[in-house]
Amino acid sequence: MSHDAHAESHEEHPPTTIREYVMIGFVLFVVTVVELWVSYNEQILGSTMIPVLFVLSAFKFAVVVAMFMHLRFEHSLLWKLFSFGLILGTAMIIALTALFWHDRTDAVGGPEYHTGSTQAEASAPGGAAPAPAKH
Numbered sequence: 001m002s003h004d005a006h007a008e009s010h011e012e013h014p015p016t017t018i019r020e021y022v023m024i025g026f027v028l029f030v031v032t033v034v035e036l037w038v039s040y041n042e043q044i045l046g047s048t049m050i051p052v053l054f055v056l057s058a059f060k061f062a063v064v065v066a067m068f069m070h071l072r073f074e075h076s077l078l079w080k081l082f083s084f085g086l087i088l089g090t091a092m093i094i095a096l097t098a099l100f101w102h103d104r105t106d107a108v109g110g111p112e113y114h115t116g117s118t119q120a121e122a123s124a125p126g127g128a129a130p131a132p133a134k135h
Contacts, residue, residue: 016067024067031060050097054090061086 035056042049065071065082 031056
């Protein structure tokens, strides 16, 4: 295929200006600040914190893929593939979050961490905890 034929088959997209890159960077910066604020203010948002973080992360993903990877100018099949990956990844994270949402062993120390002393601590002389077993 000659260079002219290749140039005709592939349309060039308009270049992204420096001003647009700075604006995109500023938007991503603001979204990141909001994500940090949300993650440090768990008591304000409560159980809505994780869905809010999912939405903000998906927005950042879409902006980076569309603007920095120039996917908005490519064939629609590529956009569909990236969207499928985002949807699949989000579904997996939501499924794992739902699976372990009420798991009491997620805290350091297991369930004993929340319930107080264990039976082994109560039977140890002087109330001291036994030494951990070596593997």
